[in-house]
Amino acid sequence: MSTDATAHVATTRVWDLVVRAGHWCVAGLMALAWFTGGMSGELHEWLGLLPLVLVMLRLAWGFVGPRHARFRQFLHGPRATWAYARDVWGHRAPRHVGHNPLGGWMVVALLVGVGCTALTGWLYTTDWLWGYAWLDQLHATLAWGTLGLVVLHVAGVLHSSLAHRENLVAAMWHGRKRVAQPPDVD
Ligand code: HEM
Numbered sequence: 001m002s003t004d005a006t007a008h009v010a011t012t013r014v015w016d017l018v019v020r021a022g023h024w025c026v027a028g029l030m031a032l033a034w035f036t037g038g039m040s041g042e043l044h045e046w047l048g049l050l051p052l053v054l055v056m057l058r059l060a061w062g063f064v065g066p067r068h069a070r071f072r073q074f075l076h077g078p079r080a081t082w083a084y085a086r087d088v089w090g091h092r093a094p095r096h097v098g099h100n101p102l103g104g105w106m107v108v109a110l111l112v113g114v115g116c117t118a119l120t121g122w123l124y125t126t127d128w129l130w131g132y133a134w135l136d137q138l139h140a141t142l143a144w145g146t147l148g149l150v151v152l153h154v155a156g157v158l159h160s161s162l163a164h165r166e167n168l169v170a171a172m173w174h175g176r177k178r179v180a181q182p183p184d185v186d
Pocket residue numbers: 019023026027028030031058069098099100103107110111114150153154157168169170172
């Protein structure tokens with residue numbers, strides 16, 4: 001734990017370097033992959049394959065990484081997730097130091113979306129499945145569906161930031177957040 005010298009707010013490291021660097025690299029590479037999607041060629045294929053590697057690393061990190069990177073820390077059952085969604089609706093959701101229950105499932109959806117988009121893109125370039133229109137269509141649908149998830153993701157981040165008066169985007173950059181104080185949840 002440390003203290004922010006200007007505001008005298010006690011903070012704690014929540015997001016480790018693997019989570020932070022992985023996040024902004026995936027976000028940047030996905031943006032470039034979307035922009036180059038219209039041009040067929042190696043540039044798009046390499047830009048798309050790197051996020052797949054990062055997603056696989058993140059999946060492994062979810063089992064062996066530090067506390068707040070672990071899936072078991074932030075994935076909750078349907079009952080708890082539904083209860084949290086109702087609290088958000090009623091403007092009484094508690095602050096979570098790690099991912100909140102809805103955010104936790106969004107993390108899974110984003111990892112699956114990015115992974116499946118890249119996987120279908122790669123399959124389309126193999127001798128086995130090259131030229132199948134349905135696969136091309138599936139790749140495009142997954143790419144745009146994932147973009148839809150990202151829009152929801154950013155909306156959720158902004159909503160939580162405003163509700164709990166903390167800059168979550170900055171926290172994903174430097175890794176530190178205000179320490180938990182009742183009624184916060186770790
Ligand atoms: C292609 C675009 C994006 C993807 C695929 C993506 C994916 C993810 C994933 C997988 C996580 C979980 C981090 C982890 O535990 O490893 C996450 C968290 C986060 N992302 Fe993104 N993200 C994207 C864009 C953005 C953008 C543009 C912003 C900023 C406006 C943003 C802000 C955040 C923040 C603040 C968190 C932490 C949420 C929390 O405090 O619980 N993301 N994102």
